[in-house]
Amino acid sequence: MGWLDFVSRNLDITNIRMGLNKLENKFDEKIENFGKEISGNPESGNQIEEHSNKLNNLLRKNTKQSVEIRELKKDLVEMQEMNEKLVEDNNKMKKAISRIEQKLAVSEEQLSNKTDKETRLKPTPSQENCKLKVGQICYSAVIQVGSDVNYNEADDICKKRNADIGLIRDEKSYNAIVNYLRRNIPKGEVLIRIWTGIHFDSMTRDVTPANSFTKWHPDFLPSGTKYEDRTNVYLFVDSDPNYRYQGMANAPPTWEYNGVICEILI
Template sequence: MDFVSFILFISLICGLRAKLKVPAGFCASKIVNGKLVQVGDCKKDDGSEIARLIQKSLDEKKKAEIECDFKYDSKCYKAFVYVTQNVAFNDAQSICKSMNNGKPANIYDLAHYKWLLPHLRLLIPAEWISIWTGMEYKNNQLLLSSGGPITIATEVWYPDYPISAVSRTNVPVLVDMDPEYASQGMVNYPPSSSFHGVICEI
């Protein structure tokens, strides 16, 4: 063994020994092959550490399953689109709630609307989709899901909408595959109407 190899060998041994030293009071726990493995000063022996690790694993799995389809202004959005129009507004709410207690999404301004459309077009199964938002239209006023009023550019509305009718309280968006097609935009319909899905704000 030459001198350089000898020095490297000694450095490796010293490094391994240093790695094995665990500071006082330190405890690292991990589940390996279904068994709890602990290194350091681990005093808990009541099963709470196993329960904590299992819960942490479940939380991480759930978080991974709820990855955003897209983000805007630090908000997370996930869209659910079905081939048939079978989602009423109460279904839309349930779908979003199952995603980390989400809610049908708001559209906050014209820039947000224009940003959203290309993302939704990627999800169109045929030529167009109709998809619920969380917004409402009441007393000739557009409202956020929180109930607060919002003013938005008239160009986001489908031609001849909104319609002033007491029953047309909820706001879906109709999106065509062709961005230049005139007949698309926000509409107001009764919550019992069925559409292709919902966009959730999580």
């Protein structure tokens, strides 16, 4: 029998112990009454001797039974401790299984969303929408003079191109995108800030998608409760490739920047 079957029977050990105590008390009472019966009933020596033998036999049986009852009580205590331990282990296992099931559900949902996005059929992008090709991804950027594009507007810009806001998957893609953006900085601008599709959790410092490549700006990565609204990642690109203070940073989606990098999977 498995331990889970054992636990499921929900043995009432307390009731068993109470029954043993009643049995022991009843036996003691029987001996006491028998002694009173002898003392209150004067008889011949043979009868007294006979009763005495019976009494001694009862006492021996009582002693033997008391020993057996003590052993049973000891076994019951051990069984109760084992039962409590099994119940505790069972509860821990249920909680662990619940946590695993929750994590699996989240992972399956993320995998499903990723698969849906990456397998979505798109028409062959035009040259306008494929200014930069890295592997099987076409990138194009909308860059404006001045900062007047928030994240929702950036998303609409890409959707009108039948594209998504661009992700950065590895260092090769990052370098190619930054160089492409740098070549297209409008005249009169020294630097630009461009929205990406990467999201940032300021409490855990995790990014979504989890496999995104990141190269953070040396001075711009606010985190903690005070900055929990800074959920979106943008690119900070300077016209000077050797300028140290550029890279990726996080900001609220309501902030306005120069534009967006869009992508189309091909």
